Amino acid sequence: MHIVVVGLSHHTAPVEIRERLAFAPTAMEKPLRQMLELPAIAEALLVSTCNRVELYAASKEPDTAVAALRRFLADYHGVPLDEIEQHLYDYQGEDAIRHLFRVSSSLDSMIIGEPQILGQIKTAYGYAVEFKTAGLILNRFLHKAFSVAKRVRTETGIASSAVSVSFAAVELARKIFDRIDDKAVMIIGAGEMCELAARHFVSNGVTRVLVTNRTFERAEKLAAEFQGRAVPFEQFTEHLASVDIVLTSTGAPTFILGHKQMEEILRRRKNRPMFLIDIAVPRDVDPKVNDLANVYLYDVDDLQGVVQANLKERQKEAHRAETIIAEELGQFHVWLANLEVKPTIIALRKRFEEIGTQEVAKTFGNHKDLTDAQRKGIEAMTNAIVNKLLHRPIALLKRTQNDTNGEDYVDTVRELFDLPVPIVDEALLEPLDDDPDNR
Amino acid sequence: MTLDILLFKATLLVYFIATLLYLVGVITRREQLGKIAKWVLIGGFAVHCVTLGARWLATGLTPAASLYEALSFFAWALVGTYLLFDLRYRIAVLGAFVCPLALVLMIGGSAAPKQIPAANPVLDSWWFPVHVTLAFLGYAVFAVAAMAGVMYLLQERRVKAKKFSGLFYRLPSLDTLDSINYKCLTFGFPLMTMGIISGAIWGNSAWGGYWRWDPKETGALVVWFLYAALLHGRLTVGWRGRRAALFAILGFLCLLFTFLGVNLLLGGQHTFKSFTGQ
Numbered sequence: 236m237h238i239v240v241v242g243l244s245h246h247t248a249p250v251e252i253r254e255r256l257a258f259a260p261t262a263m264e265k266p267l268r269q270m271l272e273l274p275a276i277a278e279a280l281l282v283s284t285c286n287r288v289e290l291y292a293a294s295k296e297p298d299t300a301v302a303a304l305r306r307f308l309a310d311y312h313g314v315p316l317d318e319i320e321q322h323l324y325d326y327q328g329e330d331a332i333r334h335l336f337r338v339s340s341s342l343d344s345m346i347i348g349e350p351q352i353l354g355q356i357k358t359a360y361g362y363a364v365e366f367k368t369a370g371l372i373l374n375r376f377l378h379k380a381f382s383v384a385k386r387v388r389t390e391t392g393i394a395s396s397a398v399s400v401s402f403a404a405v406e407l408a409r410k411i412f413d414r415i416d417d418k419a420v421m422i423i424g425a426g427e428m429c430e431l432a433a434r435h436f437v438s439n440g441v442t443r444v445l446v447t448n449r450t451f452e453r454a455e456k457l458a459a460e461f462q463g464r465a466v467p468f469e470q471f472t473e474h475l476a477s478v479d480i481v482l483t484s485t486g487a488p489t490f491i492l493g494h495k496q497m498e499e500i501l502r503r504r505k506n507r508p509m510f511l512i513d514i515a516v517p518r519d520v521d522p523k524v525n526d527l528a529n530v531y532l533y534d535v536d537d538l539q540g541v542v543q544a545n546l547k548e549r550q551k552e553a554h555r556a557e558t559i560i561a562e563e564l565g566q567f568h569v570w571l572a573n574l575e576v577k578p579t580i581i582a583l584r585k586r587f588e589e590i591g592t593q594e595v596a597k598t599f600g601n602h603k604d605l606t607d608a609q610r611k612g613i614e615a616m617t618n619a620i621v622n623k624l625l626h627r628p629i630a631l632l633k634r635t636q637n638d639t640n641g642e643d644y645v646d647t648v649r650e651l652f653d654l655p656v657p658i659v660d661e662a663l664l665e666p667l668d669d670d671p672d673n674r
Numbered sequence: 675m676t677l678d679i680l681l682f683k684a685t686l687l688v689y690f691i692a693t694l695l696y697l698v699g700v701i702t703r704r705e706q707l708g709k710i711a712k713w714v715l716i717g718g719f720a721v722h723c724v725t726l727g728a729r730w731l732a733t734g735l736t737p738a739a740s741l742y743e744a745l746s747f748f749a750w751a752l753v754g755t756y757l758l759f760d761l762r763y764r765i766a767v768l769g770a771f772v773c774p775l776a777l778v779l780m781i782g783g784s785a786a787p788k789q790i791p792a793a794n795p796v797l798d799s800w801w802f803p804v805h806v807t808l809a810f811l812g813y814a815v816f817a818v819a820a821m822a823g824v825m826y827l828l829q830e831r832r833v834k835a836k837k838f839s840g841l842f843y844r845l846p847s848l849d850t851l852d853s854i855n856y857k858c859l860t861f862g863f864p865l866m867t868m869g870i871i872s873g874a875i876w877g878n879s880a881w882g883g884y885w886r887w888d889p890k891e892t893g894a895l896v897v898w899f900l901y902a903a904l905l906h907g908r909l910t911v912g913w914r915g916r917r918a919a920l921f922a923i924l925g926f927l928c929l930l931f932t933f934l935g936v937n938l939l940l941g942g943q944h945t946f947k948s949f950t951g952q
Contacts, residue, residue, distance in 0.1 A: 392703060392843065410833060413847035505912025508848065525834065529915045537836045544838035 236277070236372055236574065237297040240334055241304040241325045242289030245345050248322035250285075256312050256319065258283040263362040266311055271368050273307055275299040278370040280377070282338075282359040284352070286345055291335065293372040297327040332376070332567055336560045339380040340387040341394070347549045348394040353384050375570065383563045390559060393552040396545035401432040403541040404512050404533070405439050408480055411510050411531055416440030421478040423447050423471060424485030425457045428514045432482050437461055445478060447471040449485070472496060476503040484514040492520040497527055512538070575645045576632050582654040583632075587625055591617045678728035679788055682746060685725050686780045688718030689753070693777045696770040700844055708766030712757075715773060719757060722750045732790060736803040738810070739791045741937065741946045745783035747806065748933075749776045751814035759818060763854065765846050771821040801876030808872055812865035813929060816901070819858030820926035823919035826851040830916055848915065855918050856908060863901050870894055893932030900925045 243256065258266055258281055270279035270290060278293035290308060294300035305323060309316035326334045337343045339356045360377045363369035369377065388394055397403040408415050420441050422433050425448045437444065444463030448454035454465040466474050472492075475481065485491060492511075501509070508529040513520045518534055525532040533541075595617050599610060628648060635644050648654070692715040699707030726747065729737040737743040756772045791797075829845040832838060845851075873891075874884040885891060904921040907913030913921070937946055 390704075390706075396843065407833070410829070410842070410847050411849065413849040413853075506914050507912070508915065528917065531833055533836070540836055541838060548838075548840075548843060 236293055236295060236571065237300075237328050238291065238331045238335075238372065238376060238571075239294055239297045239300045239304070239325065239327045240289055240291045240331045241301055241308060241323060242282075242287060243319070243322045243324065244287035244289070244343065246343070247324055248319075252319060252322050253285070253288065255314060256288050256308060257285070258288065260358070263359075264366050267363060267366045267368045269311065270304070270307060273300070273303040275303060278363075278373040279368040280359060280363040280373050282356055284355045287338070287343075289338070291331070291373065291376075293370065293376075301325045301327065329564060329568060332571075333560060333564055335376065335380050336383045336563060337557075339384040340556055340560065341384070342387075342553050342556055342560075346398055347546075347553050348398075350394060353381070357381065372571070372574070376567070379563065379567050383560060386563070387556040387559055391552040391555045393549055393556055395552075396548050398542055398545055398549070400535070400538045400542060401428075401435045403538050403545065404432050404482075405435045407531075407533065407538075407541060408436070408510050411508055412479065414440075415480070416442065418479040419443035419445065419477060420480045420482065421445040421447065421471070421474065422457065422463075423481065423483040423491070423519065424449075424487075424515065425453045426484035426514065429482045429484040430457065432512065432514065433461060436480065436482075441480070443478075445474055447474075472500070475500045479507070479509060481509065481511045482514065483512070483519040485519055487515070487519060488517060490519060490521045492524065494521050494523045494527070497524045497530060501527060501529060579645050579648060579654065580629050580632055583628065583648060583652060584625060586652050586654060587621045591621045676732060678725060678732050681721060681725035681728055682780075682784070682788075685718055685722045685746075686777075686784055688714060688721055689749070689773065689777050689780055692718055692769075693773040696766065696773050700767055700770040703840075703844060705766065708769065711769060711773070712760065712766070715753060715769065716757060719750070719753050722746075722753065726750060735791065735797050736806060738803075738806040739794075739797055739946065740786070740789075742783045742786035742788045743791075744806075744810075744933075744946065745779045745786065748810050748813055749779040749783070751807075751810040752776045752779065752817050755811065755814040755818055759854070759857075762857075763850065765850070767825065767844055767846065768818075768821065768854070771825060772818060775817060775821065796880040799876055799879055801872055801879060805869060805872040805876050808865055809869035812862050812869050813933065815858045815862035815865060816922070816926050816929055819855050819862060819922040822851050822854040822858065823922035823926075826855070826919035827916065827923075830919075852914055852918060855922055856914075858922070859901065859905050859908065863905055866894075866898060866901065870898060890932060890936045893928070893936050897925060897928045897932055900928060 243253065245253070248256075260283070263281060267279055267281055270276060270281065270292065273292075275294045275296040276292045277295065280291040282289040282291070288308070290304045292300050292304060305320075305325070306316060308323070309319055334343075335356075339353050341348050341350065341352050344352050356377070360369065360373075363373065363377075397406040405415070408418075412418055415436065416439075418441060420433060420436050420443065422429050422444065425446065433444065442462075444458065444461040445466055446454045446458040446461070446463055447466045447468050448457070449468050451465065451467055454468070457463075458465040483491070497509075506529045508531070511520055511524065511530065511532045513532060513534045516535065520532055520534075522532065522534070524530055595614055598613060599605065605613070632644055632648065692711050695707050695711035695714060699705070699711055726737050729743065729746075733739075738747040752772065753776050756769065756776075759768070796802075825845055826848060828841060829848055829851065832842040832845075833848065873894075877886065877891075878884045900921070904913065904918060904925065907921075908918060
């Protein structure tokens with residue numbers, strides 16, 4: 236059995252194409268069922284997000300399955316296949332497995348490490364389970380993908396650094412203050428960016444919020460939103476000594492906070508550190524303030540720089556994630572191969588032993604005068620022949636199960652000895668790995 | 675090779691492994707390694723305890739009389755202090771700074787002569803173990819403060835200059851590092867004070883005088899004033915952050931000079947030579 240995938244993503248297709256080929260999340264049953272009716276497809280899964288559309292399937296004949304899935308994707312949406320052909324990619328076997336592992340670990344995402352994709356794949360899998368289009372192989376495959384994603388998330392720093400400006404501000408605050416839930420934030424000027432950043436701080440535990448604005452009503456309104464306190468703009472510097480984090484974005488043409496003022500404020504707060512985030516353009520705070528000890532001043536460009544650095548950091552971590560995926564890939568591949576090999580070996584052994592017992596019984600029937608010792612000897616000889624004959628084929632099957640031509644041997648052995656199609660041993664489902672976090 | 679020397683070498687080896695694990699863990703950012711390193715270090719500390727015990731049995735004296743013994747004792751106090759700190763702060767990166775220091779002390783110890791010191795009536799006093807234990811615990815706490823100070827300076831430079839290299843992601847927050855500085859000061863200062871007082875009492879019984887302005891005593895007093903100034907600054911004027919970190923580093927350097935420099939360069943009654951006749 237092979238895993239195949241046909242799809243398109245932000246890497247290969249512009250949004251105009253992606254939106255035409257997307258599947259509505261409310262109507263997954265129809266396409267899933269239709270996929271299952273395609274030739275050579277045993278199990279099906281459909282992932283459709285704004286950045287990618289991917290059709291996964293388990294199949295005995297991967298080439299046929301890929302062709303069928305390509306055609307299906309075009310036909311279902313009523314788009315000529317040659318029009319979208321150039322945007323499609325497909326993978327089989329190991330490459331397909333690696334692909335889903337990378338996608339669910341967010342290595343293939345537009346922003347590497349973004350957390351949504353795993354949830355989206357879990358939802359897609361949920362549909363495949365609901366409509367019973369996922370069977371043994373896809374079940375195992377998806378659970379494995381979830382556990383790989385979890386490993387990548389916990390063992391690498393791929394998602395550990397912020398990649399949005401306002402979240403980067405919160406993260407920086409954590410590098411300065413350690414905990415921020417006992418810190419106070421002042422918002423100067425009720426701009427949209429400021430509000431957004433403040434929201435991030437509040438959702439990360441900050442409870443004391445002060446708001447000031449030239450129009451006091453506006454300050455009051457925003458303060459009410461954060462259950463904070465509004466202070467008149469004329470007096471805001473008096474309150475500065477009691478806050479730790481300042482978000483400022485006024486439309487003032489000149490600095491509203493200078494070096495001297497900050498020096499005085501710091502003296503008043505006994506040098507407890509302050510984090511100033513100046514989102515205004517032109518800037519509100521004199522950049523020289525950053526030279527003061529225990530004050531950290533960041534403007535929009537600085538925060539943008541943090542985001543860039545974080546993205547680079549994620550890229551580095553992604554390399555480590557690839558190693559993890561390579562490891563897990565091997566494991567899963569062995570399991571998949573085992574799925575065929577183990578039952579084949581069992582069936583083969585059973586067939587040989589049956590022949591042996593039958594023939595021994597026949598011999599005993601024809602020669603009633605045999606002594607017990609002679610009977611024992613014949614039984615032992617038969618067993619020895621069976622085992623010697625089986626030795627090499629079983630060794631070969633075991634050895635080649637990880638090779639690409641392992642399947643050929645399995646098929647040949649089945650054909651030669653007329654073995655029944657294997658019913659998968661339930662026990663095979665258990666041992667491979669720890670189970671992923673269940674939703 | 676006697677048992678205590680053999681154990682010392684074993685301790686050195688285990689510390690070396692722990693240091694390696696800490697450093698590799700920080701460089702490759704594998705938290706797992708930091709955890710393993712901690713357990714290795716705990717194991718090393720246990721072996722170290724046995725080492726000191728064996729030495730104590732072999733010499734019949736608190737094992738801090740010769741240079742070798744003192745360095746080993748210092749490293750022991752440092753590792754013990756770090757492990758205690760780890761209970762509260764859980765910063766593996768701190769281990770990556772402290773552990774190499776302990777290793778350096780141990781290597782220094784392994785280079786020093788290891789003969790059993792000649793009997794010396796001066797050392798045969800209950801005040802000797804009290805004095806060295808307090809003093810070395812104080813040293814150890816201040817060593818941790820200095821390492822936290824180095825980390826603070828590294829991290830502060832990154833946050834100020836807005837340059838985010840790998841270390842930025844690995845080092846803890848400035849506040850945490852500064853609070854380690856403060857914690858160390860509140861523990862280290864009383865320890866050092868008591869160390870000096872117990873030393874004076876011991877001196878009185880050994881040499882018949884509480885204070886003789888010998889180079890080591892003078893050095894210790896200078897260091898004591900330095901830390902007193904820092905503590906005072908922290909509590910009243912709000913010295914903190916960079917300045918406190920610099921002070922902690924400077925204080926520790928002076929302390930190291932008092933510990934080693936005085937012994938090796940200046941001489942006086944308070945030296946290993948005068949203790950051990952080597």
